[in-house]
Amino acid sequence: MSNPLKKIRILFVDDEINNLHAFKAAFRFDYDITVAQSASEAETWLEQNEVDLILCDQRMPGKTGVEFFSSILKKHPKPIRILVTGYTDIESVIKAINLGHVFRYINKPWNEAEIRSSIEEAYRYYTQSHQLESKVTELTRAYNALDGFAYSVSHDLKGPLMSIMGAINIVNNSPDKNQKNVSLMLELIEKAAVHLNEFIENMHVYYRNNRGELKIEPVNLEDLKSELLSIHGITCHQQNISLTINCENTTEFFRTDVTKLKVVINNLVSNALKYQRAGEVNKYVDVQMRVIDENLIIHVKDNGMGIPDEYLQNIFELFFRATTEVSGSGFGLYNVKEIVTTLGGKINVESKLNSGSTFTVNLPCK
């Protein structure tokens, strides 16, 4: 709407064909003009088209201008309505203005300058009220997100602290500071602290992704591969999971925000390692990365616990968690999805309960 290069779109309704011609002749260079010879013709046209402003003559056979405006108000509330009328109709004009059906009226016979200034003023009002409307929607959404955020953050930050305090209390009340209790509780305290730290780091990623600017660099898939192996190698070894990483077309040029890309892959791989199935003998995580037609395609596949169908649509939501079996913050996949979107890409998941999941990321070259 606020595009300055775009002409204001105006619909002019009058039963006298000469008036339509005169109007079109006077303003067609400055505005995008459509004319209609009756209320019903205008209504039909409005079904298919959008317009910023409607000017309508009051005295017409069939529907009057005021009647026409009040009849389209529900279906087309957005365009600004201006009535063109003589003094004799003043009663109905006042009523129409008071009911909010008409933005203003122009006296007949009209002159070009008056019409021009009315149109400009109406359009300014039109754009401002629409900007305001979309700002309000945007802000409402932000507030709702903030509410949910504050609630969950207070739980996720406070939760581990309360665990720590509970454990300390038990140690303190242990008669003779029972050594077994002390070391057990210390272990719990450490776990809670690690969890808290993870949560704070994820929150940091969340925040940075919401503000930060992109830093576009060339990607070296081989470097990425060796980094992944060095980060996750120990976990794989400890938990007996085989991690394979394949890169194809590594010489193809690809650019994106490398730091953000790493957050995405690391999250997907550590999820795949985390949500393994206890009974599985040959646990594996398989990563494929290749550049095709200036797109980087990443598959992260595992044979872990999988995701129940009913939760598939929710897994990218902030603070959503689909299982109690493994601890998580509900931040990971939300961050992944946000970053992928920021980078202009897409993420998909295919999953079967008790047989594994495959996440596919498709990123365009920046």
Add this chain to the structure above:
Amino acid sequence: MAYHFIIIDDNKIDLLVAFKAIEMSHIEHGDIHQFQSGTDALAFIKTYKPKQKVIMLVDIQMPVMNGFQFMDEFEALPAKTKKLFHCMFLTSSSNDIDRLRAQKYPSIKSFLNKPFTSEVVAGIIKNLPA
């Protein structure tokens, strides 16, 4: 009179903390059952025939089935089963809305904030109706 305990919390650490707090409170207690999800607890309760009264501690924020959803299911159980339980929310939430929402459940007798300590256990026992 000795009480049985049921603790429902998705966080293993808090389960253990609660377990230890009960053990160390020097009150006479029966079994202490621990569950990491409301679903598991419900399955257990449906066939549970305790000889003594049960104190049930329910965390609110849990994945899959949260404390409120768990209580919705619990309140639908036969009155004969329900009257064996003293239910309480045990949460790190200091949210007023959670507190208000908790009042909707006739079976919920109190709203406890973490950390759960031996003193809290003693307080619960002291305040239970005979």
